[in-house]
Amino acid sequence: MYARLTLLEIDTMRISATDAVEMFRREILPDLHKQPGYAGVLVMSTPEGNGALVSFWETAEAAEAGAPTGFYPEVLERYMTIFRSPPGRERYEVAFSELPAVASS
Template identity: 70%
Template sequence: MFARVTLLEIDTLRIDTDTAVHVFESEVLPELRQQPGYAGVLVLATAEGAGTLVSFWDTAEAADASGTTGFYAEVLERYVTIFKSPPGRGRYEVAVAELPASTAT
């Protein structure tokens, strides 16, 4: 399993963190679920606007594909006004994963 990690900062003068997370859940997540090899996502956020998205993928190729298919760039372009600066991104092999059961509503 592989992970794509995106580090970002929300411009909280334009949108609060809770609203940005809701936009991700309602608009981006359904599209993300349609990407080949998608295996899940963690969204980490602070009230101050710092955030980390960790998306999980079956293969390295699937993890990298959103960059080559244009999906990632299209999503960034669509929501560019909510970021303070362009997000950073990297790919990692998942060496250990022990996640708690989700408590999200």
């Protein structure tokens, strides 16, 4: 399994971190589910607008498939106005995981 880590800063003068997470859930997550090899995501945020998304992928190829063209840059372009600066992104191989069960809010 592979993970992509995206670090970002939401411009909280334009949208609250809570509303940005809800926007992700409502507008981006359904399309993310359609991406080949998608295996899940963690979305983390602070009230100040700092955020991290860890998306999980079945293969390294799936983790990189939408990177240079396609899904990822299209999403960034569509929502660029809510970021303070362009998000950073890296890919990792998942060496170990133990995640707690968290209720969706």
